[in-house]
Amino acid sequence: xxxxxxxxxxxxxxxxxxxxxxxxxxxxxxxxxxxxxxxxxxxxxxxxxxxxxxxxxxxxxxxxxxxxxxxxxxxxxxxxxxxxxxxxxxxxxxxxxxxxxxxxxxxxxxxxxxxxxxxxxxxxxxxxxxxxxxxxxxxxxxxxxxxxxxxxxxxxxxxxxxxxxxxxxxxxxxxxxxxxxxxxxxxxxxxxxxxxxxxxxxxxxxxxxxxxxxxxxxxxxxxxxxxxxxxxxxxxxxxxxxxxxxxxxxxxxxxxxxxxxxxxxxxxxxxxxxxxxxxxxxxxxxxxxxxxxxxxxxxxxxxxxx
Amino acid sequence: xxxxxxxxxxxxxxxxxxxxxxxxxxxxxxxxxxxxxxxxxxxxxxxxxxxxxxxxxxxxxxxxxxxxxxxxxxxxxxxxxxxxxxxxxxxxxxxxxxxxxxxxxxxxxxxxxxxxxxxxxxxxxxxxxxxxxxxxxxxxxxxxxxxxxxxxxxxxxxxxxxxxxxxxxxxxxxxxxxxxxxxxxxxxxxxxxxxxxxxxxxxxxxxxxxxxxxxxxxxxxxxxxxxxxxxxxxxxxxxxxxxxxxxxxxxxxxxxxxxxxxxxxxxxxxxxxxxxxxxxxxxxxx
Numbered sequence: 001x002x003x004x005x006x007x008x009x010x011x012x013x014x015x016x017x018x019x020x021x022x023x024x025x026x027x028x029x030x031x032x033x034x035x036x037x038x039x040x041x042x043x044x045x046x047x048x049x050x051x052x053x054x055x056x057x058x059x060x061x062x063x064x065x066x067x068x069x070x071x072x073x074x075x076x077x078x079x080x081x082x083x084x085x086x087x088x089x090x091x092x093x094x095x096x097x098x099x100x101x102x103x104x105x106x107x108x109x110x111x112x113x114x115x116x117x118x119x120x121x122x123x124x125x126x127x128x129x130x131x132x133x134x135x136x137x138x139x140x141x142x143x144x145x146x147x148x149x150x151x152x153x154x155x156x157x158x159x160x161x162x163x164x165x166x167x168x169x170x171x172x173x174x175x176x177x178x179x180x181x182x183x184x185x186x187x188x189x190x191x192x193x194x195x196x197x198x199x200x201x202x203x204x205x206x207x208x209x210x211x212x213x214x215x216x217x218x219x220x221x222x223x224x225x226x227x228x229x230x231x232x233x234x235x236x237x238x239x240x241x242x243x244x245x246x247x248x249x250x251x252x253x254x255x256x257x258x259x260x261x262x263x264x265x266x267x268x269x270x271x272x273x274x275x276x277x278x279x280x281x282x283x284x285x286x287x288x289x290x291x292x293x294x295x296x297x298x299x300x301x302x303x304x305x306x
Numbered sequence: 307x308x309x310x311x312x313x314x315x316x317x318x319x320x321x322x323x324x325x326x327x328x329x330x331x332x333x334x335x336x337x338x339x340x341x342x343x344x345x346x347x348x349x350x351x352x353x354x355x356x357x358x359x360x361x362x363x364x365x366x367x368x369x370x371x372x373x374x375x376x377x378x379x380x381x382x383x384x385x386x387x388x389x390x391x392x393x394x395x396x397x398x399x400x401x402x403x404x405x406x407x408x409x410x411x412x413x414x415x416x417x418x419x420x421x422x423x424x425x426x427x428x429x430x431x432x433x434x435x436x437x438x439x440x441x442x443x444x445x446x447x448x449x450x451x452x453x454x455x456x457x458x459x460x461x462x463x464x465x466x467x468x469x470x471x472x473x474x475x476x477x478x479x480x481x482x483x484x485x486x487x488x489x490x491x492x493x494x495x496x497x498x499x500x501x502x503x504x505x506x507x508x509x510x511x512x513x514x515x516x517x518x519x520x521x522x523x524x525x526x527x528x529x530x531x532x533x534x535x536x537x538x539x540x541x542x543x544x545x546x547x548x549x550x551x552x553x554x555x556x557x558x559x560x561x562x563x564x565x566x567x568x569x570x571x572x573x574x575x576x577x578x579x580x581x582x583x584x585x586x587x588x589x590x591x592x
Contacts, residue, residue, distance in 0.1 A: 043377070049377070052373075052374055052377045052378075053372040053373055053374045053377065054371075054372055054373060056370045056371055056372045056397075057370045057371075057372030057374065057421050057422070058372060058374075059374055059419070059421070065421055067370065067372075067421060067422075068370065071370045072370070072422075075367055075368060075370065075422065078366075078367035079364070079367050080360075080364060080367040080368040080422070080423075080424075082368065082421070082422040082423060083420070083421060083422050083423035083427060085421040085422075086370065086421040086422040086423075089421060135324055135327075135328060137324070137328060138328060138331075141328040141329065141331070141332040142332060142335070144332065145332040145333075145335060145336040145339070146339070148336060149336050149339050149340050149343065150367075152340060153340055153343045153344065153347075154363055154364075154366070154367050155343055155347060155366040155367055155395075156366065156367060156369075156370065156371075157339055157340075157343050159370070159371055159397065160339070160342060160343050160346050160347075160395065160396065161339065161342065165371065165397065166389065166396070166397075169371065169373065169386065169397050170388070170389075172373070173373050173376065173385070173386045173388075173397075174385070174386070174388045175388065175389075176387075176388025176389035176390050176391045176392070176396070177388070177389045177390035177391065178388070178389045178396070180389075180390075181389075
């Protein structure tokens with residue numbers, strides 16, 4: 001911790017880099033989320049049918065099929081072997097996210113992300129406590145549960161409740177009471193569990209996380225030496241545990257953020273006034289010395305143990 | 307803490323505790339989800355799936371609710387169910403015949419558009435579609451059944467004279483007129499719903515498309531319709547052994563049960579002499 005810890009999140013970054021640079025990836029991300037929604041709205045709103053369908057399955061330029069691999073998997077577990085079009089679509093999407101980072105879906109595409117980000121913003125503004133924090137494995141339990149229920153009921157089970165497809169399909173095809181699910185997620189994140197839905201429970205995120213375990217696109221803390229402990233990256237990161245091993249590692253530890261939970265949202269890059277983080281690929285082995293301070297820490301620990 | 311020794315059992319205990327809590331929580335959530343899914347997959351009778359849709363139980367494993375069938379339907383017949391407003395499982399495609407019926411496009415674009423095969427790609431002739439079956443559900447209101455000549459359902463039927471025929475009956479009320487009764491034939495009816503759409507009665511239609519699971523009974527196998535062609539009352543003639551007075555029961559060895567010289571004594575009561583000669587009999591009776 002340093003004196004800067006007490007400054008508002010992003011204060012130094014805005015001061016040193018300017019507001020725009022300190023929100024670059026946030027703005028890009030919002031643009032991307034809007035973009036992917038707008039693609040599908042071109043048809044129903046303006047009659048331009050370049051992109052048909054929704055995030056569950058779509059057809060682009062009457063040629064390129066895309067299918068959600070998680071939904072496809074549930075269908076297969078439920079006992080339906082999908083037609084070739086859906087399989088090809090799921091393969092394309094699966095490979096793409098396996099390369100650029102599975103949870104890029106969560107932060108750059110998913111329409112629920114602005115909702116939970118909004119909930120977190122309000123939560124933060126009101127200075128609320130973090131509330132219920134499920135164990136880090138919980139999302140995988142939920143993922144397993146969804147697959148088992150799919151198998152037992154012979155249905156694509158998560159699609160009965162999935163707030164992502166509810167809101168996305170709702171905006172494109174007619175919303176019904178789907179907004180209730182969105183509101184539920186918002187309230188859950190706001191009042192029950194900080195960063196609870198996307199960060200702990202959502203099985204779609206868990207699936208995409210697993211899918212992108214070996215993804216190429218990664219954030220690195222390769223200038224971790226320069227870190228001044230302002231803690232802003234931890235404050236903005238939706239999965240803050242992913243930062244620690246990279247940022248606080250010693251010389252021998254990789255500065256790459258390799259956790260599948262990282263959503264490649266780039267907010268840590270935004271808020272760092274000393275530019276510790278940047279996007280790179282997972283094979284980047286530029287030497288990144290750990291912070292000098294790190295080396296002195298074992299001593300007090302030894303004292304404690306004795 | 308004497309750290310290293312106690313570390314492992316603590317971890318195991320903690321792991322077991324966490325794991326059991328996780329499993330229990332997920333089991334609870336899973337039961338809730340299962341219950342919700344079971345409730346939500348009930349399909350109302352008036353919601354008709356697009357042509358080629360798999361059986362409802364298979365359909366919900368196959369349909370990813372992408373809406374591509376809806377987009378490629380040129381008549382805006384199909385729509386995706388909206389949560390809480392329409393009956394079918396949310397996001398799945400359906401149509402309501404009384405609002406917009408299926409126009410039975412020859413190229414079946416909705417089926418072609420389906421990426422998963424929830425709409426079966428083997429359906430290439432729309433006349434083979436099986437979305438449901440029309441039922442003349444209110445004979446008391448049907449104008450034709452009252453002896454008038456409405457005929458609209460019959461006229462609009464895309465498979466006219468096969469799916470709906472007009473059966474001539476005597477009008478018992480007048481005693482002098484005919485009733486042209488619309489009769490649906492389930493083997494030809496595609497369930498497109500054009501009859502239901504065009505029924506001239508206000509509000510509800512007298513003829514409605516219903517899912518076959520509701521509209522059709524299973525014919526009883528143990529009843530034989532002897533008047534149908536190639537459907538004899540008994541499958542084949544069975545030659546049962548005949549038992550007649552005499553010593554033999556094997557009618558192959560001794561047809562009619564008689565062995566020559568084994569007839570009852572003609573001099574006694576009931577005795578007689580055989581009036582015919584059995585051909586080629588032989589062998590001992592049993």
